[in-house]
Amino acid sequence: MKPxxxxxxxxxxxxxxxxxxxxxxxxxxxxxxxTSLAGVSNTRLSLTGAQMRQAVLDNIRNYPxxxxxxxxxxxxxxNLAQFVVEVDFDFNSAVIRPSSYRTIGAIADAxxxxxxxxxxxxxxxxxDSVGGRQYNVGLSQRRAEAIRDxxxxxxxxxxxxxxxxxxxxEQLRDPAHPTSGVNRRVQLINVGGKFCFNASGERYVCx
Amino acid sequence: xxRAISLVCALCLMSAAVFPAxxxxxxxxxxxxxxxxxxxxxxxxxxxxxxxxxxxxxxxDTNEARMSxxxxxxxxxxxxxxxxxxxxxxxxxxxCSADIARLCGxxxxxxxxxxxxxxxxxxxxxPQCNQAFTDTGxxxxxARQ
Numbered sequence: 001m002k003p004x005x006x007x008x009x010x011x012x013x014x015x016x017x018x019x020x021x022x023x024x025x026x027x028x029x030x031x032x033x034x035t036s037l038a039g040v041s042n043t044r045l046s047l048t049g050a051q052m053r054q055a056v057l058d059n060i061r062n063y064p065x066x067x068x069x070x071x072x073x074x075x076x077x078x079n080l081a082q083f084v085v086e087v088d089f090d091f092n093s094a095v096i097r098p099s100s101y102r103t104i105g106a107i108a109d110a111x112x113x114x115x116x117x118x119x120x121x122x123x124x125x126x127x128d129s130v131g132g133r134q135y136n137v138g139l140s141q142r143r144a145e146a147i148r149d150x151x152x153x154x155x156x157x158x159x160x161x162x163x164x165x166x167x168x169x170e171q172l173r174d175p176a177h178p179t180s181g182v183n184r185r186v187q188l189i190n191v192g193g194k195f196c197f198n199a200s201g202e203r204y205v206c207x
Numbered sequence: 208x209x210r211a212i213s214l215v216c217a218l219c220l221m222s223a224a225v226f227p228a229x230x231x232x233x234x235x236x237x238x239x240x241x242x243x244x245x246x247x248x249x250x251x252x253x254x255x256x257x258x259x260x261x262x263x264x265x266x267x268d269t270n271e272a273r274m275s276x277x278x279x280x281x282x283x284x285x286x287x288x289x290x291x292x293x294x295x296x297x298x299x300x301x302x303c304s305a306d307i308a309r310l311c312g313x314x315x316x317x318x319x320x321x322x323x324x325x326x327x328x329x330x331x332x333x334p335q336c337n338q339a340f341t342d343t344g345x346x347x348x349x350a351r352q
Contacts, residue, residue, distance in 0.1 A: 031351025
């Protein structure tokens with residue numbers, strides 16, 4: 001691991017998911033994921049998961065429409081180390097498909113890497129535009145929580161370092177093709193500062 | 208290569224009731240994808256819609272007698288590997304405390320201790336510490352970075 005890689009803003013990498021059955025596997029390199037998630041530390045980040053969830057609801061209220069006319073943005077998060085993966089769920093459900101078990105295991109391998117010890121992470125779920133915006137917020141929240149829960153058990157990631165946030169369809173990756181699968185994704189962001197989250201989503205310094 | 212090693216190990220362990228002490232633990236990614244492959248039909252039949260996590264484990268327990276022998280064997284190996292890797296990552300500081308003190312001095316803490324073990328030759332580490340360190344999977348994860 002080279003120092004410049006640590007200090008560089010990590011590019012989000014999208015791995016296309018094969019969705020043809022349980023044998024389909026994504027080749028995600030947990031070591032590279034760990035490297036991408038390491039480094040950029042912003043101990044002054046004041047954004048909480050609760051504030052993000054409120055901003056999502058505000059975006060729907062302030063910018064009504066079938067599709068979000070105004071993409072929600074969080075400038076505070078844009079320069080943080082992050083990684084984007086695609087996880088397959090059952091339709092309209094927060095149940096992770098067996099085809100994505102490997103992806104969840106790889107995320108766990110990365111989060112257990114000593115270079116990420118003690119950092120706090122946002123687990124942000126995104127949907128495509130199929131379904132109502134409000135509904136999609138709830139669906140993506142449940143899916144983000146399902147990923148968090150699977151990382152905790154069976155993969156032993158410390159729940160205190162994970163905060164699940166559902167973004168619904170408010171940050172479409174490809175607004176020109178709102179129903180495209182590329183919009184369905186999970187974003188992991190290192191919020192830096194060796195912070196953990198309590199049950200209310202408030203951050204504290206990990207012990 | 209790492210995957211190949213894990214697969215070979217999974218095959219050689221198929222008949223083992225417990226995880227052999229001198230075997231390598233699998234990465235979580237390899238472990239859970241082996242479960243997904245070996246238990247694919249059993250999950251679809253008995254645990255459809257059950258989320259990955261404690262509820263899936265409960266579903267396996269409940270339906271164990273009906274599940275395919277291949278799934279049962281793989282499941283035992285997979286969960287044993289996951290448990291052993293987790294225990295190694297939790298206990299490495301205690302198990303290797305003497306090695307760390309000898310190799311790294313007593314003033315270092317946390318990640319620098321791990322870095323110290325990472326650069327040390329396995330021959331310079333006590334067998335117990337070396338086994339625990341291998342079980343953490345951190346050497347193979349480091350090699351992937």
